[in-house]
Amino acid sequence: MLSYIAKRLAMAIPTLLIVITASFFLMRVAPGGPFDGERQLPPEIEANLMAAYHLDEPLPMQYLRYMGNLLQGDFGPSFKYKDFSVTDLIAQGFPVSLELGGLAILLALLLGIPMGVMAALKRNTTVDYLLMGTALGGIAVPNFVIAPLMALFFGVILGWLPVGGWNGGALPNLVLPVVALAIQQIAYIARMMRASMIEVLGSHFIRTARAKGLNERQVIWRHALRPAMLPVLSYLGPAIAGIITGSVVIEQIFGLPGIGRYFVQGALNRDYTLVMGTVVFYGILIVLMNLIVDLLYSLFDPQIRYDD
Amino acid sequence: MSTPLLEIDNLKVDFELPTGTVSAVKGVSFTIDQGETVALVGESGSGKSVTSTALMRLLPEMAKISGAIRLDGEDLTQVSASRMRRLRGNEFSMIFQEPMTSLNPLHRIGRQIAEVLHRHRGLSGSKARARVLELLHQVGIPEPERRISSYPHELSGGQRQRVMIAMALACEPRLLIADEPTTALDVTVQAQILELLRDLQQRYGMAILFITHDLSLVRRFAERVCVMRYGELVEAGETATVFNDPQHDYTRMLLDAEPRGSKAAVAENAPVLLSGQDVRVRFTTKKRLFGKDDHFEAVRGIDLTVRRGQTVGIVGESGSGKSTFGRALLRLLKSQGQLRFEDTDITDFDKSHMRPLRSRMQVVFQDPFGSLSPRMTVGEIISEGLKVHFPELNRREREARVIESLEEVALDPAMRKRYPHEFSGGQRQRIAIARALVLKPDFLLLDEPTSALDRSVQMTVIELLRHLQQKYNLTYVFISHDLAVVRALSDTVLVMKEGQVVEQGSAESIFQTPREEYTKALLKAAFLREMDSAA
Numbered sequence: 001m002l003s004y005i006a007k008r009l010a011m012a013i014p015t016l017l018i019v020i021t022a023s024f025f026l027m028r029v030a031p032g033g034p035f036d037g038e039r040q041l042p043p044e045i046e047a048n049l050m051a052a053y054h055l056d057e058p059l060p061m062q063y064l065r066y067m068g069n070l071l072q073g074d075f076g077p078s079f080k081y082k083d084f085s086v087t088d089l090i091a092q093g094f095p096v097s098l099e100l101g102g103l104a105i106l107l108a109l110l111l112g113i114p115m116g117v118m119a120a121l122k123r124n125t126t127v128d129y130l131l132m133g134t135a136l137g138g139i140a141v142p143n144f145v146i147a148p149l150m151a152l153f154f155g156v157i158l159g160w161l162p163v164g165g166w167n168g169g170a171l172p173n174l175v176l177p178v179v180a181l182a183i184q185q186i187a188y189i190a191r192m193m194r195a196s197m198i199e200v201l202g203s204h205f206i207r208t209a210r211a212k213g214l215n216e217r218q219v220i221w222r223h224a225l226r227p228a229m230l231p232v233l234s235y236l237g238p239a240i241a242g243i244i245t246g247s248v249v250i251e252q253i254f255g256l257p258g259i260g261r262y263f264v265q266g267a268l269n270r271d272y273t274l275v276m277g278t279v280v281f282y283g284i285l286i287v288l289m290n291l292i293v294d295l296l297y298s299l300f301d302p303q304i305r306y307d308d
Numbered sequence: 309m310s311t312p313l314l315e316i317d318n319l320k321v322d323f324e325l326p327t328g329t330v331s332a333v334k335g336v337s338f339t340i341d342q343g344e345t346v347a348l349v350g351e352s353g354s355g356k357s358v359t360s361t362a363l364m365r366l367l368p369e370m371a372k373i374s375g376a377i378r379l380d381g382e383d384l385t386q387v388s389a390s391r392m393r394r395l396r397g398n399e400f401s402m403i404f405q406e407p408m409t410s411l412n413p414l415h416r417i418g419r420q421i422a423e424v425l426h427r428h429r430g431l432s433g434s435k436a437r438a439r440v441l442e443l444l445h446q447v448g449i450p451e452p453e454r455r456i457s458s459y460p461h462e463l464s465g466g467q468r469q470r471v472m473i474a475m476a477l478a479c480e481p482r483l484l485i486a487d488e489p490t491t492a493l494d495v496t497v498q499a500q501i502l503e504l505l506r507d508l509q510q511r512y513g514m515a516i517l518f519i520t521h522d523l524s525l526v527r528r529f530a531e532r533v534c535v536m537r538y539g540e541l542v543e544a545g546e547t548a549t550v551f552n553d554p555q556h557d558y559t560r561m562l563l564d565a566e567p568r569g570s571k572a573a574v575a576e577n578a579p580v581l582l583s584g585q586d587v588r589v590r591f592t593t594k595k596r597l598f599g600k601d602d603h604f605e606a607v608r609g610i611d612l613t614v615r616r617g618q619t620v621g622i623v624g625e626s627g628s629g630k631s632t633f634g635r636a637l638l639r640l641l642k643s644q645g646q647l648r649f650e651d652t653d654i655t656d657f658d659k660s661h662m663r664p665l666r667s668r669m670q671v672v673f674q675d676p677f678g679s680l681s682p683r684m685t686v687g688e689i690i691s692e693g694l695k696v697h698f699p700e701l702n703r704r705e706r707e708a709r710v711i712e713s714l715e716e717v718a719l720d721p722a723m724r725k726r727y728p729h730e731f732s733g734g735q736r737q738r739i740a741i742a743r744a745l746v747l748k749p750d751f752l753l754l755d756e757p758t759s760a761l762d763r764s765v766q767m768t769v770i771e772l773l774r775h776l777q778q779k780y781n782l783t784y785v786f787i788s789h790d791l792a793v794v795r796a797l798s799d800t801v802l803v804m805k806e807g808q809v810v811e812q813g814s815a816e817s818i819f820q821t822p823r824e825e826y827t828k829a830l831l832k833a834a835f836l837r838e839m840d841s842a843a
Contacts, residue, residue: 204409210366212424212475213397215390222423226414302459303413 004306005291012287019283020070020276024063027272034079034270053079066276075277080269086277089262094281097251097258099169101243103178108185108239113232115186116193117225123198131190138187143246147180147253164255177254181246185239189232197228226300233297237290244282311381312339313515314363314400314483319375321355321362321539332358334539335375340483345509345516347530347547349523349562351762352733355539356519357405360485363517364402365392379483398428400483401476405491407469411460417471418444418456424478443474446511448504465626466497473504480512487519494625494789499833502529521762523562524792524834527551535559565764567796570815571619571774574799578615579650581751581783582637582669585611586645589629589636606632607643608807616750619777619784621798621815623791623830629807630787634753637785638669649751667697670744674756676736680728680743687724690714690743697747713746717772734765738772745776754786758793770796791834795819803827 035041035049050056054065069076075086119131154176155163167173200206201224209223248260255261259278266274298304321333333355340346350356361367363377365384377384379400384392404410412420421440425431431439437456444452447470460468469489476484486505490498502525509516518530526533526547533551534544535558543556554560586609594602606629614620624630636643639654639662647654649665657665673679680689690713691706701709711721717738728736737757744752754773758766770793776782788794794801794815801818803811803826811824822828 204404204406205412207366208404208410208472208475209412211364211396211402213393213395213427214423215393223412223415227412301414303461 001295001306005295008291008294009287012284012291015287016280016283020067020280021063023279024066024276025059027267027270027275028059030270032270034272036270053077070280075280076273078266078271078274080266080271080274086273089274090259090277090281093257093259093262096166096169096256097244097247097260100174100177100181100251100256100258101240101247103174104181104185104243104247105236105239107178107182108189109232111182112186112189113193113229115190116195117197117220117228119190119194120197120201120228121220128194132194135187135190138183139191141183143180143184144249144253146183147176147250150176150180151254164253166256177250177256180253181243181250184246185242188239189235192232192235193228196231197224200224200228203227230297230301233293233300236296237286237293240289240293241286244285313342313344313380314340314517315376315378316359316363317376317378319359319362319377320373321358321367322372322374324370324372332371332539333362336536336539336541337375338534338541338544340515340517342482343509343513343515344532345518345530347518347520347526347533348536349520349526349533350536351521351562351764353538354536356536357487358539359536360402360487360517360519363400363485364396394428397424397476397481398479399481400485401479401481402485402487403469403472403476403489405488407465407472407489407492410472411468413460416457416459417463421471421475421478424475428479439478440474443478444471446508447471447474447477448500449474464497465493466501469493469501470504473501473508477508477512477514481514483515483517484509485517485519488521489518490525491520491522495791495833496625496829498525505529523551523566523763535562561764565767567767567770567792569796571797571799573814574615574617578617580613580648581616581618581650582614582785583612583648584637584645585647587612587633587636587647588644589632589641590644606807607636609645610802610804610809612637612802614751614783614785616783617777617781618800619786619798621794621801622785622787622804623789623794623801624804625789625830627806628804630804631755633804634671634755634785634787638671638753640671663696667693667747668749669751669753670747670749671753671755672737672740672744672757674759676733676740676760677728679740680736682728685725685727686714686731686739689728689739690724690746693743693747709746710742713742716745716776717742732765733761734769737761737769741769741772741776748780749782751783751785754784756788756790757786759788759790766793773797791819791831803830 033055034053035046041049047056054062057065066076075090078084078086078089081089115131115135119128122128151163154161161175162173163176165173206219206223209219214222244260247258248263250256251258251260252264259281262274263278265271266278295306298306316339317337319333319336320331323330323332336355336359338346348356348359358367358371362371362373363384365373367373373385375385379395384395387395411417418437418440421443422432422436425436425439440456441452444455449455449467449470455463460471463471473489484505489505490501493501505516506529508514518526520526530547532545533547535542535550535556537558543550543554543559550559551563554563587607588605588609589607590603590605592601593604596602608629610633612620622630622633632641635641637647639647639657645655649669652665654662654665684692687707687710690710694701694706694709710724714721714724719735719738719742723731728739731739740757757773758769761769773784774797777784784797786794786797798815801812801815802809803818803824805826811818811822811827818827819831822831
């Protein structure tokens, strides 16, 4: 098991290297720089700033310097939030994003799995069509469309919930962003759960369970549910990636202080180090989450074992 | 005269499909007495499995059942669903054809057996465990104490079927329905499972309804036999009577469909087409970052000489390495040792070197359902190889070759416009053969080409292969676990076990006077020797 984890982490290094390199150079290809503003800075000040941040060096030099610092765990200073290092900003924003994303995944599982099971059990009935039609809608409409509509309806028209802001993570402030973030995942998970449940219900060992004289409830709870959940479990890796990228948009729309917002603002401001920092952080997060999901999988399915 | 244990009276099963009603069982009646074994025989589509599943009331909802199924006078078609659940797994139980997939892969086997005891006997905890251990012991699982906490994937197919049997027998049912219980197993394992069933039958005094397509098993195992075709019972009676004096044409045809005949040996000086020396195939089972990788040697040094016009049969049980060896011969797999095709040393040939030779060495696989692309028409499948190997042919010439090869395998050339799913298993295997033949090969590797087919269909495919061999002087390597088929087709036979050849020789000597214990065990298990003495 440990050697498997070590191997997976070793395999992540080239992945991260490519991600870092690509985003480093892509970022620099974008026109403009971190110190362009509405007011043109005097050339000598700008030159001083560039020198202070080593932006006057040739690009390959900057790349090597950045990589060198990164190896020591230093993401560098933010160009825009001048008193903060990138590490500070991520440390500030991550708890917010984590709470948002974690709740969204939880909601997606809690709603998506029962929806899928229900649809599978009532296959080709009105219930099934209704559930799956809803799910299709959830997939078809992107969250940057749903989120403002929800804010308009529940926040402005009905006035039930705040339209934005974090407010220290108060529940009313969480509802809209979490739901907006979860909708697409609920839909995916429901559809996946339905398909795998139908497949499992048609399998030979379910026939065996019925032949034993078990009733339908026992057949479904004891024998069908866990195997049917396996595909959903392996989807959690990509789902977490989806939630992360989704939260970039949602945090911006609802004005939440998560790292997604820093990412967007960093990109707009050409805050090179901040963007790079969030990209690297996201990369590591996705790699780790996929690893954790794969390890969880071996807990659920005895046929998968990573030890030697 | 006591009342029979099970009485099936004019049973009809109709499937109501969107396209109309399909009658799968059309008024079948028979009885089973206490402790008796009745065989229900038929080929695929005969309705035998539908009949047995109807007894369990496990058919999908679109199935409409009429007639009566009386267990001890109680009509199972009329009882409530909850009463039915109390009977299932208790008064009568069932084992299935697919031991590999019939157990829940996520539950330990002990738990799966205990579940029946809990459901019907209210046993749990140490009492249930004691009974499970007893059952595992009875069905011959070694080290029950340890195996009780195994998962199904840790057991072999034969062991899984034993677990299924333990589960079915847990509550000492009076009737066991065994639906092709040994079809998916190797012959030696098959024999063991049947012995086991017979032992347990005596111990528990239960009746067995034994569903099979394999007549040689019926002869050994059943007291009475019912023959089904197209949902109807065409003949029923004492096993000996039916076998010795079949009344119905279909029964006679089934009995005749047991492969017969043998192949004349080719001249000793016939040119060698394909030869291998010390062929070895190794698979890497575990790659290590540092140090040596782990290997498994599937083929361990086999010598083989195939002369033009010969058929070399390779027999062995699953895991013996026979298919791996076959693939190595065609260099579809990397191997060590020397390989020659005619005068060419192909030992180190890679894909691109092999390509020009591919048209001369073709292969037909076991699974007629998986080996043909479902998105291509039959014509496209057959002509695909022509485009690669004979690019000089134009469309019209290719079409002519396709038509010719379809006629060769006795299929209507008009069928080339259709897709594989529109064909039966036997027809698909003919298509696979046509696909190989169209390239005018010298050598055909036949990897279990008839194993997925019914006996009567098998016979026609064997006849076709024989005919083609004579007509084109083809050379075959014929891989099969089915000894009767190998015997009918081969002039030389290799018996493989654990990657090695345990015995080889002419088909006649192997089948008449086997020397090695393993060969004898195989033959005995396949009941071939008894068939000879009976015939």
